Amino acid sequence: MDNFIVSARKYRPVTFDSVVGQQHVTNTLKNAIHNNQLAQAFLFCGPRGVGKTTCARILAKTINCENISASSEACGACESCKSFQNGASFSIHELDAASNNSVEDIRSLIEQVRIPPQVGKYKIYIIDEVHMLSQAAFNAFLKTLEEPPAYAIFILATTEKHKILPTILSRCQIFDFNRIKVEDMSGHLATIAQKESISYEDDGLHIIAQKADGGLRDALSMFDQIASFSNKQITYQAVIDNLNILDxxxxxxxxxxxxxxxxxxxxxxxxxxxxxxxxxxxxxxxxxxxxxxxxxxxxxxxxxxxxxxxxxxxxxxxxxxxxxxxxxxxxxxxxxxxxxxxxxxxxxxxxxxxxxxxxxHLSSAIKLSVNGISASSVELKKKLLESVAIPQNSSPDIVNKAIPIPVVSSAAVNSSNNPPTPSLPVAKPAAPVKGWGSYKPSIAVPSLNTVFEEKAIEEDEEELVKGSEFREVTLNGFLEKWNVLAENLKVESRITLYTIMTASQPRLKGNLIEIDVENAVQMDQLREGKIDILNYLRVELRNFSLELEGVQIEQSKVRKPYTSQEKYQVMATKNPALETLRKTFNLGLS
CATH class of the missing domain: 1.20.272.10 (Zinc Finger, Delta Prime; domain 3)
Structure with a gap:
């Protein structure tokens, strides 16, 4: 137990290449070291646990390394690197601004900056949580930060960049650290699990990475906790049980x-x-x-x-x-x-x-509405064809009499004054069969009612299967359904919503419906009825991407009275005697 070190400390990166998920920062810093183009002040920004302080320490160690490798990494074997790793370096100083945020602390730091480094080329100051410095401390730090000695480098780290003075920001090279991706984090956890001989499931590590919300330090803390809970067997079930996560x-x-x-x-x-x-x-x-x-x-x-x-x-x-x-x-x-x-x-x-x-009940509502549309379209077509309806078991004579074949002469066709009259297409008669007279089909001829009804049903079924669920909505079709819905709401005594829908004409902008509301009360009523309105319109108009948005219009100069006090003021303005009556009898407003 005495030798146990948490994973966040034990596996803390010591080189730029071992930093997880911040390649855009580490590559820039390595190039700056390689080209000897180091700024005198760096600011590392980003959420907690993403490697700001770690990168600051790696940068400080690498700058003062006596044998920097070709890949711009610290050797870890020279005197400067060993002293830093043992916490005994006289050239690298780390200050916690959360507990040392006064003017005196910054003045003491400025006095130390004047002394050149005893070992190494640079004297480096890492100031963590720099946003915690007071206003006076920031002002005292400004001049030194702008014109430090050639051997001094400042590395500032913060989680709240917006709290830092713009004058400080303008004097620093700013590096924004990203939240670490779930894939990168789970891969790093898998590497640590293999080194620690911990069995794991990929699904379990993914859950830990998601729960950490981009912070690797949080993920490593949960990793240690679950490893202890499950006796070094990190399974998906163990993770959701220990972290109390909904499966x-x-x-x-x-x-x-x-x-x-x-x-x-x-x-x-x-x-x-x-x-x-x-x-x-x-x-x-x-x-x-x-x-x-x-x-x-x-x-x-x-x-x-x-x-x-x-x-x-x-x-x-x-x-x-x-x-x-x-x-x-x-x-x-x-x-x-x-x-x-x-x-x-x-x-x-x-x-x-x-x-x-x-x-x-959504599926039933959608099916019921779609079936209602199909049935109504079939009924409409049947009514339109009632005038030419033919019984199914009709004799050939009835067929010939019911559908006369128009005869059009060639002269009538060629005449510009007498254009040909359109007629229904007539199928060619089958060859005559003995016993059927001059016109007897070889197979049963269905009635026009049956043909058109089956065709209508086939079209509707094909439309449901192949039709797009995001059909284009026309303005006229939309307004028709909008008015029908408004009348239905009036019948259901939802007067407020009916008033909103009919007070002004809605605007259709692509798939967005905009409707004007007069005040916040109407806006709340519209939000409550939004689901019912959209469920009706999406099904009726066959477009499930429709959205509804209320737009609160600017108040006019003559404001409508809503409260009792406002109504009384309006009445008293029209009839001043009302105020005299109120004062005479000492009346109040309820």
């Missing part, structure tokens, strides 16, 4: 139940998640991410946007092929609205369960 499997099971419209299993899965101690808001946020990932995997080009292991990618790919894009878009809209309303809701569980029930 991907829950969301895959949930979406499978939603696609099968199984509301009971959906609610039971959510209940199991709550019993494990997870928060409903955390669950619904994870569901939104899961739906987003399913939409991303719809196109192989965007598959690389998923920061998950290969096994999980395959599962996303399989499930995305089984669920309709329109269903996913509507489900994502419902989950997003639930996440927005979750914080203000008093009954959090009911809010999530209501969203899950809506998800389970």
């Amino acid at each position: 991907y499997d829950y969301y895959f099971q949930l979406m499978a139940a939603v696609s099968q419209e199984n509301a009971a299993d959906t609610l039971l899965i959510f209940d199991n998640i709550l019993n494990r101690g997870f928060d409903g808001g955390h669950f619904i946020a994870g569901l939104s991410s899961h739906l987003r990932n399913l939409l991303v995997t719809k196109d192989p080009k965007t598959l690389k946007l998923l920061e998950v292991s290969d096994n999980i990618k395959k599962r996303y790919l399989e499930q995305s092929q089984q669920i309709n894009t329109g269903l996913l878009l509507s489900a994502l809209n419902i989950a997003n609205q639930c996440e927005i309303n979750y914080r203000t809701s008093k009954n959090h569980r009911l809010q999530v369960e209501l969203a899950l029930l809506k998800l389970c």
